[in-house]
Amino acid sequence: MFENLSARLTRTTEKLRGRGRITEDNIAEALREVRVALLEADVALPVIKSFIEAVKAKALGAEVSASLSPGQAFIGILHREMVELMGGARAGFSLRAQPPIVVLLAGLQGAGKTTTAAKLARWLIEREKKRVLLTSTDISRPAAILQLERLAGEVGAQFFRAPPAQSPAEIARAALDEARRGVFDILIVDTAGRLHVDEALMAEVRQIDALVSASERLFVVDAMAGQDAINAARAFGATLDLTGIVLTKADGDARGGAALSVRQVTGKPIVFMGVGEKTDALEPFDPERMASRILGMGDVVSLVEQVQREVTSDEATRIAQKVARGKGFDLADLKGQLEQVQKLGGMSSLLDKLPAAAGRRAVSADQGDREVRRQIAIINSMTQRERRQPGVIDGSRRRRIAGGAGVQVQDVNRLLKQFQDMQRMMKSMKGGHLRRLMGAFKGRLP
Amino acid sequence: MFGSESKSERTEAPGGFLKRLRARLNRGNSWLTLDIAELVRGRAIDADILDELETRLLAADVGVEATQHILESLRQRVARRELADVDALIAALRATLTEILAPCARPLVIDPTHRPFVILVVGVNGSGKTTSIGKLAKRLTREGKSVMLAAGDTFRSAAVEQLEVWAMASGAAFAAQQAGADPGAVVFDALQSARARGIDVLMADTAGRLHNQSHLMAELKKVRRVLKRVDQSAPHEVLLVLDANQGQNALAQAVQFHEAIGVTGLVLTKLDGTAKGGIVIAIARKLGFPIRFIGIGEQAEDFEPFDAQAFVAALIESGPKTGAAS
Ligand SMILES: Nc1nc2c(ncn2[C@@H]2O[C@H](COP(=O)(O)OP(=O)(O)OP(=O)(O)O)[C@@H](O)[C@H]2O)c(=O)[nH]1
Ligand SMILES: Nc1nc2c(ncn2[C@@H]2O[C@H](COP(=O)(O)OP(=O)(O)OP(=O)(O)O)[C@@H](O)[C@H]2O)c(=O)[nH]1
Ligand SMILES: [Mg+2]
Ligand SMILES: [Mg+2]
Numbered sequence: 001m002f003e004n005l006s007a008r009l010t011r012t013t014e015k016l017r018g019r020g021r022i023t024e025d026n027i028a029e030a031l032r033e034v035r036v037a038l039l040e041a042d043v044a045l046p047v048i049k050s051f052i053e054a055v056k057a058k059a060l061g062a063e064v065s066a067s068l069s070p071g072q073a074f075i076g077i078l079h080r081e082m083v084e085l086m087g088g089a090r091a092g093f094s095l096r097a098q099p100p101i102v103v104l105l106a107g108l109q110g111a112g113k114t115t116t117a118a119k120l121a122r123w124l125i126e127r128e129k130k131r132v133l134l135t136s137t138d139i140s141r142p143a144a145i146l147q148l149e150r151l152a153g154e155v156g157a158q159f160f161r162a163p164p165a166q167s168p169a170e171i172a173r174a175a176l177d178e179a180r181r182g183v184f185d186i187l188i189v190d191t192a193g194r195l196h197v198d199e200a201l202m203a204e205v206r207q208i209d210a211l212v213s214a215s216e217r218l219f220v221v222d223a224m225a226g227q228d229a230i231n232a233a234r235a236f237g238a239t240l241d242l243t244g245i246v247l248t249k250a251d252g253d254a255r256g257g258a259a260l261s262v263r264q265v266t267g268k269p270i271v272f273m274g275v276g277e278k279t280d281a282l283e284p285f286d287p288e289r290m291a292s293r294i295l296g297m298g299d300v301v302s303l304v305e306q307v308q309r310e311v312t313s314d315e316a317t318r319i320a321q322k323v324a325r326g327k328g329f330d331l332a333d334l335k336g337q338l339e340q341v342q343k344l345g346g347m348s349s350l351l352d353k354l355p356a357a358a359g360r361r362a363v364s365a366d367q368g369d370r371e372v373r374r375q376i377a378i379i380n381s382m383t384q385r386e387r388r389q390p391g392v393i394d395g396s397r398r399r400r401i402a403g404g405a406g407v408q409v410q411d412v413n414r415l416l417k418q419f420q421d422m423q424r425m426m427k428s429m430k431g432g433h434l435r436r437l438m439g440a441f442k443g444r445l446p
Numbered sequence: 447m448f449g450s451e452s453k454s455e456r457t458e459a460p461g462g463f464l465k466r467l468r469a470r471l472n473r474g475n476s477w478l479t480l481d482i483a484e485l486v487r488g489r490a491i492d493a494d495i496l497d498e499l500e501t502r503l504l505a506a507d508v509g510v511e512a513t514q515h516i517l518e519s520l521r522q523r524v525a526r527r528e529l530a531d532v533d534a535l536i537a538a539l540r541a542t543l544t545e546i547l548a549p550c551a552r553p554l555v556i557d558p559t560h561r562p563f564v565i566l567v568v569g570v571n572g573s574g575k576t577t578s579i580g581k582l583a584k585r586l587t588r589e590g591k592s593v594m595l596a597a598g599d600t601f602r603s604a605a606v607e608q609l610e611v612w613a614m615a616s617g618a619a620f621a622a623q624q625a626g627a628d629p630g631a632v633v634f635d636a637l638q639s640a641r642a643r644g645i646d647v648l649m650a651d652t653a654g655r656l657h658n659q660s661h662l663m664a665e666l667k668k669v670r671r672v673l674k675r676v677d678q679s680a681p682h683e684v685l686l687v688l689d690a691n692q693g694q695n696a697l698a699q700a701v702q703f704h705e706a707i708g709v710t711g712l713v714l715t716k717l718d719g720t721a722k723g724g725i726v727i728a729i730a731r732k733l734g735f736p737i738r739f740i741g742i743g744e745q746a747e748d749f750e751p752f753d754a755q756a757f758v759a760a761l762i763e764s765g766p767k768t769g770a771a772s
Binding site: 036039040041042044045108109110111112114140141142143144146147148150151154195196197222224225226227228229231232249251252253254255257258277 | 501504505506507509510570571572573574580601602603604605607608610611612654656657658659689691692693694695696698716718719720721722725744
């Protein structure tokens with residue numbers, strides 16, 4: 001449905017080429033593309049607005065170096081800015097306070113608080129060798145306390161089960177006493193899911209915090225969250241003096257723009273990322289990867305670098321000129337292009353580096369690689385003359401070429417047909433660019 | 447615990463219900479009727495107003511594509527001078543949204559020729575599946591139907607016990623096996639037992655799963671196949687539960703759950719917060735699934751059939767203040 005952002009930016013920034021400098025005028029369209037991409041990634045509107053202002057300020061007047069295309073330069077600025085906004089702070093936990101260190105988890109219903117409590121406990125037990133006590137103050141959701149009690153057993157943490165009919169605040173208080181008595185290093189307090197507009201419940205969580213003087217107050221938020229995440233985060237941030245954020249369900253294919261929104265509006269670092277349902281599926285937050293993901297770039301940044309390394313630019317320029325003139329592009333050039341694809345590690349490696357969504361829509365990588373190999377073999381079994389003047393390839397030559405390449409005659413026919421289409425397109429494109437050509441060709445692979 | 451209170455609500459006049467629904471739906475600041483009107487008093491429709499509407503739709507998670515589609519039709523009507531003032535513009539917006547959603551407001555009908563009528567409930571983690579099953583069970587038993595709940599989530603900690611509490615609260619029968627059991631086996635046994643006992647409706651809970659995890663989607667397909675082994679026509683309803691807090695990813699969820707097992711209806715939960723659930727508009731345009739129910743709280747009675755007009759009213763009449771700033 002939508003092209004990925006890099007493709008769009010490459011196209012919209014094409015006209016910056018040769019201008020040398022990014023100006024307000026020539027960047028407007030690219031910024032509109034960025035806005036759309038961030039909306040699709042669920043970054044909240046007000047956050048998009050300030051992000052775009054910041055990017056614009058950085059991009060204006062930036063030199064577009066000869067080696068990079070303006071699109072690539074611009075993508076670099078975007079990516080760096082986003083990494084800066086989301087990172088710049090610790091990942092993981094500060095364990096310096098006086099034990100027992102109390103960790104409080106809060107957030108909307110179903111965000112992943114209880115699961116995260118167990119994951120954190122496991123992390124602290126296994127990696128930091130801490131003694132951890134878990135407790136649940138969720139007296140409202142059916143079986144919520146049992147859920148955490150079982151998880152505690154699974155990860156080897158102690159569980160504090162309050163006597164029945166205690167209020168959440170009473171449970172928290174009693175758990176802290178227990179943590180002190182039992183000389184635990186850490187107490188993790190799970191809370192019931194609550195809406196940020198529910199004043200009574202927001203007051204309740206503030207009371208719990210006050211009673212246990214938590215040193216970590218973590219807001220747990222779903223990576224699939226939409227525009228409203230900003231409102232929830234703001235309210236939780238105002239109620240609890242948050243120390244950090246945990247982003248859950250990041251193993252999905254959501255672009256995860258909520259991460260940026262929540263980071264921005266709370267001003268608190270994202271410390272951990274939940275990447276699965278099991279208790280070991282917890283990772284320190286990685287701003288680089290998250291930025292690529294929100295921007296829909298997959299690993300495009302590294303792809304760009306690789307392309308620059310591998311593709312000999314003389315060759316690219318020579319072909320680009322032929323394409324620009326709309327003539328002279330022959331089967332030998334096509335072969336050169338196909339070999340470039342192979343040099344870059346083949347279709348599978350290229351597709352791997354593209355954002356998940358883009359990759360899935362494309363042809364299967366294996367199929368693509370097989371087709372690239374087959375087409376090179378076909379061109380290899382042609383004579384020099386046939387490569388320069390495909391017009392001479394009649395029926396008997398087709399049979400010979402097919403035999404030589406070990407393919408069917410239809411495969412040869414298909415290649416020639418594709419080549420003709422490409423030539424026609426090049427003529428009509430006049431002044432177009434190699435990139436577009438390759439784009440068109442890629443779409444034609446079976 | 448749910449008894450008398452909800453009964454009085456049942457007998458309430460429809461107008462009263464609508465009021466209650468609106469009060470619960472999207473408790474947010476009222477904006478369109480208020481600040482837009484304020485913003486534009488005495489002015490003709492101009493680009494700023496249309497931009498403001500666009501902002502509001504985007505902030506409600508309607509998504510870029512659907513928002514552009516909606517705005518385009520409004521712009522055309524403005525250009526043709528069909529809309530005299532801002533009131534007319536807002537009425538037109540309301541009409542456009544209702545047009546998209548009204549065809550999806552198809553209530554769940556339990557066909558009595560299928561006995562039991564089998565409802566399979568699916569969705570991503572934490573969207574509200576188990577709670578929605580509990581609420582629907584309560585609704586159905588109140589209507590005098592016999593209901594059985596099958597604990598098909600054998601993976602998540604205490605998921606079985608959570609469903610069991612709901613079964614007890616609603617007076618539904620309960621079928622479960624030990625944690626870690628094969629969900630296909632649980633559902634198979636439940637269906638046979640429901641059949642033997644002449645149960646009217648069997649609802650099967652499933653573990654939350656992200657749609658991009660193909661082994662888990664394959665597991666769902668297996669559950670579906672197993673049901674068919676007992677009753678070729680089952681499941682009679684596959685409910686996909688979506689959380690109104692979700693953004694654009696919900697569209698991918700709808701597409702991929704549908705691809706895997708064929709979705710026949712949606713439940714949109716957690717509309718009692720400030721999230722608007724606007725993504726259902728994009729889903730309605732693309733896939734046209736019936737939207738069966740909405741969830742507006744954690745209690746049994748916080749569950750209602752989807753009403754397109756009430757939903758649109760809540761969507762365009764309330765919104766985050768932040769939208770106005772941008
Ligand atoms: N795939 C995936 N699922 C997760 C992750 N974290 C939590 N979940 C799942 O999300 C669902 C909800 O998780 P819970 O931990 O119960 O969420 P909660 O915030 O405690 O929910 P309430 O207490 O009901 O508000 C469960 O199915 C979890 O297994 C994650 O990182 N990835
Ligand atoms: N405010 C509100 N909370 C809801 C609503 N529906 C469900 N919840 C809450 O959301 C949380 C998750 O609900 P569950 O029913 O456990 O979700 P689930 O989809 O079964 O979760 P998993 O089985 O872990 O994937 C619980 O805390 C519910 O009480 C609703 O309409 N409004
Ligand atoms: Mg919980
Ligand atoms: Mg469940």
